[in-house]
Structure formats: structure tokens, C-alpha cells
Amino acid sequence: MKRLLSVIKVKGIQFIITTSFTLVTVLVMLFVGVMLYGKFAQTAEQNAYLHTQQILEQVKYNLDSYLNGMTQIFELVDDKIRRSKGLTADKLSEQLETIVETRKDIVSIAVFTRDGTLLATTPSKILRSNTRLTEQSWFQKAIEDPTNLSFSLPHIQNLFKGEYTWVVSMSREILLHGPDGEIPAVLLVDVNFKEIDELCQRVGLGKKGYVYIIDLVGNIVYHPQQQLIYAGLKNENRSLPLKHSYGSYVEETQDETRLITIKTIDQLGWKIIGVSYMDEIVTTKKEISRFIFWLLIFVIVIVLFVLHYLSAKISRPIKLLERSMERVEQGDFSESEPIRGSHEVEQLSLRFHLMVAKVRELMHQIIREQEAKRKSELEVLQAQINPHFLYNTLNSVVRMVGNGKNEDVITTITSLSKLFRISLSRGKNIITVREELEHVRHYLIIQKMRYKQKFEYEIVVEDEDEDEVLNCLTLKLLLQPIVENAIYHGIEHLADPGRIRILAAIIDGKVLLQVSDNGLGMSPDVLAQVKAGFYKSEEGTGVGIQNVQERIRLTFGEQYGLEIESEQEEGTVVRVWIPRQVAEERDRL
Amino acid sequence: MRTAAVKRLSVYGLVVLAAVTLFYSCSAPLTDGEVDKKKTVALIVRMKHGDYWRTVKLGAEMAAKEYERNLNFYAPDYEEDASRQMELVQQAIADGSETIVVAPSDDRVLREAIKLTRERAIPILVLDTVGKDSAVKSYIGTDNYDMGMKAFEKMVYLIEKKGQIALLGTDRVKTNAKRREQGVLDLLPRETQIELIANENVPLDKKQIGEWTRELIRKHPQVKGVIALDASTAIGVAEEMENCGLRDKVKIVAIDSPPEVLEYLQEGIISATIIQKPLSMGYLGVKYAVEASNGEAVPSLVDTGTKVIDRENMFWSENQKLLFPFVK
Numbered sequence: 001m002k003r004l005l006s007v008i009k010v011k012g013i014q015f016i017i018t019t020s021f022t023l024v025t026v027l028v029m030l031f032v033g034v035m036l037y038g039k040f041a042q043t044a045e046q047n048a049y050l051h052t053q054q055i056l057e058q059v060k061y062n063l064d065s066y067l068n069g070m071t072q073i074f075e076l077v078d079d080k081i082r083r084s085k086g087l088t089a090d091k092l093s094e095q096l097e098t099i100v101e102t103r104k105d106i107v108s109i110a111v112f113t114r115d116g117t118l119l120a121t122t123p124s125k126i127l128r129s130n131t132r133l134t135e136q137s138w139f140q141k142a143i144e145d146p147t148n149l150s151f152s153l154p155h156i157q158n159l160f161k162g163e164y165t166w167v168v169s170m171s172r173e174i175l176l177h178g179p180d181g182e183i184p185a186v187l188l189v190d191v192n193f194k195e196i197d198e199l200c201q202r203v204g205l206g207k208k209g210y211v212y213i214i215d216l217v218g219n220i221v222y223h224p225q226q227q228l229i230y231a232g233l234k235n236e237n238r239s240l241p242l243k244h245s246y247g248s249y250v251e252e253t254q255d256e257t258r259l260i261t262i263k264t265i266d267q268l269g270w271k272i273i274g275v276s277y278m279d280e281i282v283t284t285k286k287e288i289s290r291f292i293f294w295l296l297i298f299v300i301v302i303v304l305f306v307l308h309y310l311s312a313k314i315s316r317p318i319k320l321l322e323r324s325m326e327r328v329e330q331g332d333f334s335e336s337e338p339i340r341g342s343h344e345v346e347q348l349s350l351r352f353h354l355m356v357a358k359v360r361e362l363m364h365q366i367i368r369e370q371e372a373k374r375k376s377e378l379e380v381l382q383a384q385i386n387p388h389f390l391y392n393t394l395n396s397v398v399r400m401v402g403n404g405k406n407e408d409v410i411t412t413i414t415s416l417s418k419l420f421r422i423s424l425s426r427g428k429n430i431i432t433v434r435e436e437l438e439h440v441r442h443y444l445i446i447q448k449m450r451y452k453q454k455f456e457y458e459i460v461v462e463d464e465d466e467d468e469v470l471n472c473l474t475l476k477l478l479l480q481p482i483v484e485n486a487i488y489h490g491i492e493h494l495a496d497p498g499r500i501r502i503l504a505a506i507i508d509g510k511v512l513l514q515v516s517d518n519g520l521g522m523s524p525d526v527l528a529q530v531k532a533g534f535y536k537s538e539e540g541t542g543v544g545i546q547n548v549q550e551r552i553r554l555t556f557g558e559q560y561g562l563e564i565e566s567e568q569e570e571g572t573v574v575r576v577w578i579p580r581q582v583a584e585e586r587d588r589l
Numbered sequence: 590m591r592t593a594a595v596k597r598l599s600v601y602g603l604v605v606l607a608a609v610t611l612f613y614s615c616s617a618p619l620t621d622g623e624v625d626k627k628k629t630v631a632l633i634v635r636m637k638h639g640d641y642w643r644t645v646k647l648g649a650e651m652a653a654k655e656y657e658r659n660l661n662f663y664a665p666d667y668e669e670d671a672s673r674q675m676e677l678v679q680q681a682i683a684d685g686s687e688t689i690v691v692a693p694s695d696d697r698v699l700r701e702a703i704k705l706t707r708e709r710a711i712p713i714l715v716l717d718t719v720g721k722d723s724a725v726k727s728y729i730g731t732d733n734y735d736m737g738m739k740a741f742e743k744m745v746y747l748i749e750k751k752g753q754i755a756l757l758g759t760d761r762v763k764t765n766a767k768r769r770e771q772g773v774l775d776l777l778p779r780e781t782q783i784e785l786i787a788n789e790n791v792p793l794d795k796k797q798i799g800e801w802t803r804e805l806i807r808k809h810p811q812v813k814g815v816i817a818l819d820a821s822t823a824i825g826v827a828e829e830m831e832n833c834g835l836r837d838k839v840k841i842v843a844i845d846s847p848p849e850v851l852e853y854l855q856e857g858i859i860s861a862t863i864i865q866k867p868l869s870m871g872y873l874g875v876k877y878a879v880e881a882s883n884g885e886a887v888p889s890l891v892d893t894g895t896k897v898i899d900r901e902n903m904f905w906s907e908n909q910k911l912l913f914p915f916v917k
Contacts, residue, residue: 130855130900154916156909158855164848166916197916207657219906225651227910231869231894 013318017311018304025303026296033292037285044284048276049248052205052261056274059203059211060263066195067151067267073099074149074170074189077109081174081187087111087120096122107157107167107190111176114143114184119176125160133159138169142186146173151268153219154193166193197222209276216269218242241273250278317341321349333360373554376547377429396450412449415442425476429555432583433504433511434470437461440479440502447487455491455498462505469504472511473581475555481548482515482574490519490572510560511578518571527566545574552578629659630878631681632871633691633702634716636668640847641867642692644914645716648871649690656879661686671695678702682709688878692716712881716874718764719890726881729874729891731865733765736895737772737818740842743861743897744814747840751782752813755805757798757822758790766790769818769844786812791822798825803833812839820845823862827853846898846912854903861899868914869893 077099084092100106100122110121116134118127133139141150152169167190175182200222203211213221218238220226228234240249245264250257257278264271317339324336333356339349393416400408422439425431431439437459444457463469483500491498496518503514522530530545549562556579566572632649634642646662653660663681665673671694678698681689682705689706693699693715703724706713717730744754756773758766770788777785786809791801802825805812815830817823823843827850830839836858843850843862853859870893877887902908 128855130857132904153906155906156904156913158904163917164851164913166913192917194916208655227648227868227914228651228872230907230910231866231872233869233872 012315014308014311014315017314018307021307021311022300022303026300029296029299033296037289037292040288041285044288045281048206048259048281048284049261052209052259052274052276053248055203055205056211056261056263056272059200059272059274060265062199063196063213063265063270063272064267066199067265070170070189070191071149071267073103073106074172074187077189078172078174078187081111081176085177087176093120093122105192105195107165107192108160108188110159110188110190111174112139112186112188114186119185121160125162127159128161131159136169138171138188139186142171142173142188146184148172153215153221154196157190165190166197167191168193168196200224203274205274205276206280208280209274211272211274212236214238214241214271214273221270241271245271314342317345317349321345321352324349325352328356328359333363369554372550376551376554379547392450393446396446400449408449412446415445415449418442419446423477429476430473431476432470433472433474433513436474436476436479436513437470437502437504439477440483443480443483444500447483451487451492454494455487455500457500457502459502460504462503469506469511471583472506472578473583474511474513474578475551478548478552478576478578479513479515481544482576485545486515486517486519486572486574490517490521494519506580509580511580513576513578514573515576516571516573521568521570521572522566523568527564531564548576552576627657627659628687628882629661629685630688630690630875630882631661631663631684631686632874633663633674633677633681633689635664635674635692635694637664637666639668640914641845641865644867645692645871645874647914648868648873649875650871651868652872652875652879656876658687658875658879660875665694669694671698674698675701678705682706682711686711688712688714688882690714690716690874690878693718712878714874714878714881714887716870719768725889727877727887727889727891729870729877730893731765731870731895732892733768734772734775735892736844736863736865737769737774738776739772739863739895739897740769740816740818740844740861741773741776743863743899744816744840744842745780745783747842747860748783748813750780753784753786753809753811754814754816755787755809755812756785756789756816756818757787757801757826758818759793759822766818773816773818793821795825795828798822799829799832802826802829806833806835806839814840814842816842818844820847820850820862823859824849824853827858831856831858851903851912854898854900857900861897864896864898864911866893866895866911868911 077096080092080095080099081087086092096109100109108121108123108125111119112133113119116139121127136152136155138150138152141152149170149172152171154166154168157165157167157169170189170191172187173184174187176185200211200213201224205211210224212223215221220229220236220238223229223236225234225236229236237251237253240251240260241262244262246262249260249262251260252258259274259276259278259281261274261276262271263274318341320339320341324339327336336353338353339345341349393412397409397412400406400412419439419442422431422435422442425435441459448455448457461469479502483502486500487498491500499518501514501516503512503516505512505514545562545564552561560577560579563575563577564572565575630649630653632646634645636642642664649660649662652658661681661684663677665677667673674694675698678689678691678701688711689702691698691702691713693702699715699718699720699722702713703722707724712726713724714727714729715725719728719730719733748754756770758770774785774788777783787805789801791798798821802815805815815826817826820843823841824847827841827843830836830841831853836856840860841853841858843854843859844864846854846862846864850859850862854862873891873893877891881887896908896911898908898912903912
């Protein structure tokens with residue numbers, strides 16, 4: 001698992017882009033999918049309702065028009081019989097035969113007396129025995145309600161010999177012209193049920209749905225599974241349709257939900273009932289949800305690939321950048337090819353390259369500076385063992401010995417020895433202010449000897465706590481070149497006694513070492529030249545102000561260094577500014 | 590660098606193309622082809638014609654529609670054509686039926702059907718025949734023994750518990766007729782005043798039946814009733830009785846309800862008939878076939894029931910659909 005995660009790089013920009021975008025896409029797709037599904041499912045359901053309604057309307061219309069046609073035929077037959085003189089008239093039977101022949105769905109036309117005696121029939125057939133015709137519903141209805149045409153339920157016509165046929169009987173009382181005036185009779189027109197049966201059978205509501213018809217009291221007129229219902233294998237709940245004349249209802253039984261739609265044929269009061277199965281509507285829903293599911297998968301796959309491509313495109317330059325940074329980190333500062341990618345990455349890469357170039361530059365600079373530092377330190381060291389200085393000093397000592405000034409000799413030699421000790425100071429560059437002052441003091445002692453007390457000097461520490469200043473660190477041999485300058489250029493040619501004042505203090509958190517003299521001073525031109533570092537004195541150690549300035553800056557930075565103030569005939573003040581660092585920190589430098 | 594990018598792009602393109610194809614191949618079959626994928630139930634009966642088997646088929650079709658199956662109907666042109674029926678069983682299996690529902694003409698057909706279905710591991714159900722083979726998931730049919738008993742009881746009622754009766758079967762449908770006969774014979778001892786004067790099988794031939802009937806009347810002028818154990822025999826007897834003018838004197842109890850029997854029934858020549866319920870047989874046959882193929886448990890023996898029909902109740906609305914299943 002860990003290995004897998006490390007391969008994927010959970011925190012990688014590519015992974016983050018891919019996952020977050022996929023997540024967003026999936027969420028959006030889910031949302032859209034759910035919305036679409038809801039809408040589609042609703043529409044599917046509504047369509048099913050509407051569809052059922054329309055089909056039933058069609059069935060109703062067809063049945064209505066069929067029954068109307070039959071009613072018209074009945075009226076036509078009635079009319080013909082009424083107009084003719086008697087039932088036996090040839091013309092009448094001819095006319096009736098024509099009607100029966102033209103309408104194939106008319107099985108027979110018959111006239112009966114009120115007690116059930118057959119008066120006439122077309123086509124002429126023999127009456128069967130045991131017909132119980134007076135007990136049959138069509139006959140009874142005609143007697144009970146003489147004015148209205150009645151339609152029977154479909155039943156087997158058992159009146160005449162021949163086939164047993166399923167018929168719907170239309171019957172009504174009519175008046176016959178008899179010899180004794182008008183006598184009432186029952187007219188029966190049997191219509192083959194086949195037409196209605198086929199009409200209903202053809203109607204399909206989905207794969208399983210069907211249409212059935214019941215009469216006013218719930219008897220089945222037509223039902224595709226009528227026999228199963230009679231056989232007790234099926235059951236049709238007819239209570240709901242009986243209560244309502246039209247509308248749609250959802251009927252739930254223990255294992256299925258059905259949509260019941262009802263329409264009524266006004267003429268007869270028959271109810272057409274459409275039964276559609278909800279699970280078929282649900283099938284549509286399932287199909288939609290399956291479709292949306294696959295769409296989702298499909299979109300996710302596509303999005304994954306597109307994102308993989310995009311994120312790779314975005315993250316690749318960043319990875320390249322990272323790699324080139326890694327190379328830099330490992331110390332390879334060589335130039336590398338700029339990375340192509342998005343604007344930001346290109347900018348980043350550009351900046352990085354600039355930075356690397358800068359670092360490279362700085363490194364070169366540091367190397368150069370270090371070299372310079374070494375060089376200037378070497379120069380200082382060389383200056384220390386400047387044979388000229390040594391020669392002069394030793395000359396002075398010889399002269400003193402000649403003059404018998406033994407004490408002076410001792411002082412001079414002692415100072416010289418201390419001077420060299422501090423100069424060498426075991427090879428360290430950094431020494432305390434105390435040591436530096438000590439060093440310059442010995443230098444001044446020697447010079448004072450040489451110049452026969454031509455000048456006075458004082459070394460002052462200007463602080464409440466002297467040690468604080470004296471323990472600060474400084475570069476070695478900062479003051480000596482300055483003092484040397486002061487003597488050689490300022491005081492040597494002065495007629496009056498010279499005065500050199502060396503001051504050490506802490507000002508504004510910096511250490512100030514100041515050398516002031518009352519010598520000749522410098523003209524502004526010379527001062528400018530000195531400041532610019534051009535001025536080279538012909539005398540002295542050859543280690544000039546410039547060297548001091550350079551060393552301070554190389555060691556401590558640009559903000560430190562020398563300040564020179566000078567006025568002709570007044571003297572010169574040289575201030576050395578170095579950072580305040582205490583002796584304990586010596587090791588760090 | 591450039592070619593690598595092109596290569597990568599084309600790989601992505603290919604993947605997208607594959608995904609699109611996959612998507613369409615997944616979504617397309619959702620709409621089409623489901624009609625053809627419906628499983629098929631094979632119904633093999635004894636004869637193509639005749640109301641009885643047509644009604645069986647009608648019931649089977651209802652169940653097939655309800656359970657969303659295709660129904661393949663196989664039947665020989667003539668009844669009892671066992672060798673042809675055997676071919677049809679093989680045909681039904683070859684057609685890839687999910688289940689076989691068969692009304693076997695004889696044992697050979699049944700054995701062949703069981704053998705073939707066992708090889709393919711498909712369920713087999715038997716209609717209109719009773720047996721005890723464990724390979725058969727369900728026997729669906731009429732209790733013929735019960736039919737015989739009902740016929741006898743009706744006869745006892747019709748002749749008011751006394752007199753001579755004759756029992757007439759054919760040598761055609763052996764097992765079923767035997768069961769019916771047994772039903773009659775088992776009840777006979779109860780009625781001490783009823784004398785069985787004849788128990789014979791006659792061949793399927795109207796002329797021979799007529800001769801047999803005339804002989805019976807000549808030998809036993811006091812005969813009060815004839816129980817015919819199948820419809821054709823009943824029709825033959827009824828015709829002869831009518832010809833002899835004995836329509837009111839001799840009661841006839843028949844089995845099954847072809848149109849001629851119904852005609853005679855309404856005319857009063859045949860007094861009663863014991864009918865089976867072939868529609869239920871066909872319907873339950875397919876229903877249980879579907880359930881068996883779904884791995885559900887089905888009853889091993891299903892009695893579809895019988896009904897005694899006489900002149901009184903033959904036009905009752907609940908009987909009309911049993912006696913006249915087809916809208917003509």
C-alpha cells in the first residue's frame with residue numbers, strides 16, 4: 001500500500017489535479033444524473049398515464065361507434081318491420097336477409113311473442129329445444145323496459161340449431177301489425193361478439209397490460225383472462241372500477257403495483273378498464289438509470305484520461321523545474337535549458353535561472369573576495385616584517401646604545417617584541433580591541449623613540465565599562481597603518497610638537513576606533529584621492545588606508561569601514577567602524 | 590520531442606475512441622434485442638386439432654404472456670401418433686426450449702422426453718397423464734379416477750338409484766380411461782340396486798358403437814343408463830339412442846365437451862357430462878414450467894379439477910366460458 005501510494009504520489013500536483021477534478025466531475029455528474037433521472041422517470045410515468053388514457057379513449061371511441069352502428073341497424077330492422085304489413089311479407093324477409101348478409105357480424109334477427117313463441121327469424125333456422133329463452137336476460141329486459149334498447153352481456157346463443165356462437169343480444173319490444181291491431185313482440189338482434197373481442201384483444205398496454213370491460217353491476221363483458229378468473233386461477237379486483245366512472249388509480253397488491261385506468265361508455269354504462277403494470281414503467285426507469293450509470297462511467301473514464309493528460313501537461317514543467325532545483329541543490333550550478341510550460345512556470349523557471357546565475361556570480365565574487373582578503377592579509381603581514389621599518393628601528397636602537405640610553409633601548413626592544421607578538425598572534429586575523437590597542441601602543445612607543453619625542457600620544461577608551469570595549473573583536477592591524485600615516489604625513493614635518501589621540505568607544509552599537517592628529521592635514525584634493533583609494537604615499541609600510549578599508553569591508557560588510565575628516569593645518573581624524581562583537585564569539589569568525 | 594507529443598496525443602485519442610465504442614456497445618442493447626431473448630417454453634400435445642387441445646394451448650398462451658415467455662406449440666396432425674410426437678419432442682429440444690411441457694401419447698414418448706431433458710438438464714412437466722417418474726417436475730391434469738366417480742354418482746342420481754347401467758369405454762386412451770373405469774367400479778358396490786350389465790371397450794368407429802348400442806338394447810331392454818368414458822363413444826351412443834327413439838328412456842353420462850356432446854346435452858339426449866379444465870391445464874402447465882425453470886419448487890401433482898355439466902347449468906355464465914372457450 002505504501003509503495004503504491006508512493007508511486008501515485010498522493011501529494012503530487014498531478015494526483016491532486018486529477019482527483020479533485022474527478023471528484024468535482026463525479027459530483028456534478030451525479031447531481032445532473034439524479035436530476036435527469038428524476039425528470040425522465042417522471043416523464044416516463046406521465047407518458048405511461050397519458051398513453052393508457054389515450055388507448056382507452058381509442059377503445060371507447062371504437063366501441064362507441066361500433067355499438068352506435070349496431071343500434072342503427074337495430075333501429076333499421078325495427079323500422080322495416082314497422083313499415084311492412086306483416087312479418088311474413090316476402091319483401092320484409094328479403095330486406096332483413098340483405099341486412100344480415102351485408103353485416104357479417106349479425107348472427108340472427110328474430111321476433112318473439114311476449115310468451116316466447118318464435119314468430120320469425122332471419123336467417124331461417126330451426127329453434128332448439130331447451131332454450132329457456134323467456135328466462136334469458138335479453139328477453140326479460142325487453143319485457144321489463146319496452147322503450148329502451150337493451151344490450152346483453154356476451155353469452156352463448158343457444159336458440160337455433162347450428163354452431164354455438166358468442167353473441168351480444170340487442171333486444172327491445174316492438175309493435176307488430178296484426179289482424180287485431182298492434183300486438184307487442186320482442187325483437188332480438190344477435191351480434192357476434194367476435195368484433196368486440198378482437199377489438200379488445202388487440203389493445204396492449206405494455207407487455208403484460210390489458211383492457212377489460214365490465215357492465216354496470218360488475219359482470220365481466222370482456223376479459224382476456226375471463227376463463228382463468230372463472231377457473232379460480234386469477235382474480236380481478238372489480239370493486240374499484242365499480243365505484244368510479246373514470247380516472248386513473250394505482251392499485252397495489254402484495255406482489256405488484258398496477259395502474260388502473262377507467263373510462264365509461266355512456267350509452268351502456270359499460271366500463272372499460274385498462275390495466276398497466278407499474279414494473280414496466282419501472283423498467284423504463286431502470287433503463288434510464290442504467291443509461292445514466294453508464295454515461296457516468298463513460299464520462300469519468302474520459303475525464304480521467306483528459307485530466308491525466310492535462311495534469312501531466314501542467315505538472316511536467318514543474319517536475320522539470322524541481323529536478324533542475326535538485327541539481328542546483330546538489331551543487332551543480334551549470335546553465336540548464338529553460339523550461340517550457342505555462343506562463344507561471346516559465347516565469348518561475350526564468351526567475352530561478354536568474355537566481356542561480358546570481359548565486360553563481362556571488363560565489364565567484366566570494367571566491368574573488370576571499371582571494372583579495374588573503375592577499376591583503378599577506379600584505380599586512382609583509383608590512384609587519386617590513387625590513388625598512390625594522391632597519392630604522394634597529395638603527396635607532398644602535399644610536400640609543402651609542403648614546404648610552406639603555407633604558408630607551410630596553411623600552412624599544414620590548415615594544416618591538418610585543419609588537420611582533422601581537423602582529424603574529426598565532427596566525428589569527430581577529431584579535432580583541434585590547435590587543436589591537438596594545439599593538440598600536442607599542443608601535444607608537446617605538447616611533448616615539450625614533451622621532452625623539454617629536455609627538456605625544458594618548459590612548460583613550462571612552463566607555464563606562466572599559467572592558468566592554470576592550471573585549472570587542474577587531475581585525476588585526478587596523479590602526480597601525482593609520483597611525484603610520486598620521487606620523488609620516490601629518491606630524492613628521494610639523495614644527496610644533498605633534499599629538500596623536502587614539503580613541504576606542506561603542507557608538508550606536510558599533511565599535512569606533514578613532515585616530516586623530518593635529519598634523520598637516522590634507523588638501524581637499526588629496527582627501528578625495530585618499531577616499532577614492534588612488535592616493536599612494538611613497539613612504540611608510542606601503543600598506544595604505546585602502547588596505548584597511550578593503551579588509552574591513554571584506555570581513556564585516558559594506559556598512560563598516562573608514563571615515564576620514566581632514567583639514568589643512570588642523571589635522572586629520574580617521575574613524576574606523578567595525579561591528580560590535582564580543583570575544584566569546586571569536587571562535588565563530 | 591514533437592513526435593513524442595504526437596504519439597502521446599494519439600494514444601489518448603485511441604483510449605477515448607475505445608471508451609466511446611464501449612459506451613455505445615453497453616447502452617445500445619438496452620433497448621433492442623430483448624424481445625428475442627425471451628426464454629421459450631415448449632408445449633407438445635397429442636393433436637393439433639380439437640377444442641380440447643386448442644383450449645390447452647389457449648391457457649398456455651395466457652400464461653406465456655403473463656410470464657413473458659415465448660411459447661412453442663408442437664402437435665401431430667392425428668391423435669395418438671406417438672412416433673410423430675416423439676419427433677416433435679426431439680424438435681422442441683433442438684429448438685433450445687427452456688422447459689418442456691408434454692402431454693405424451695404413450696410411455697415411449699414420455700421416456701424419450703425424460704431422457705432428452707435429463708441430458709440437457711432442462712425441466713420437464715407432463716400434462717394430462719399421471720405417472721411417478723421423479724424426473725418429471727410436475728404432473729398436471731385431471732383426476733380421471735375422480736371423473737369416473739363423478740360420472741357414476743351423476744348416473745345414480747339420474748336413474749334414481751336403481752336399475753341397469755352399462756359402462757362403455759374405448760381401447761384408445763388406455764391409462765386415463767382405465768382410471769375413470771376404476772372410479773366407476775369402485776363406487777358400484779355401494780349402490781346395491783344398481784346392476785352393471787356391461788363393461789366393454791369398443792373401437793373408435795361410429796358404426797361399431799351403434800351396433801354395440803343396438804345389441805345392448807336388444808339384450809337388456811330395461812337398461813336405464815350408459816356411462817361413456819370418452820366423448821366419441823358418448824356421441825356414438827347418443828346418436829344410436831336418438832335413432833332408436835330412446836332419448837328419454839336411457840340416460841347417458843359422457844366425458845368431455847366437444848360441440849356434438851353439447852348439442853346432445855342441450856337436446857337432452859345426453860343427460861350430463863363430466864368436463865375437464867384444459868385451459869387450466871395449459872395455463873398451469875406453462876406457469877409451473879416457468880417456475881421450475883426458475884428453480885422454484887412446484888407441486889409434483891396438480892389436479893386441475895372437473896365439473897359436472899347438465900342441461901340445467903350448461904348455460905350458466907361461469908360454465909359458458911368452460912364449455913365454449915372460443916369466441917366464434
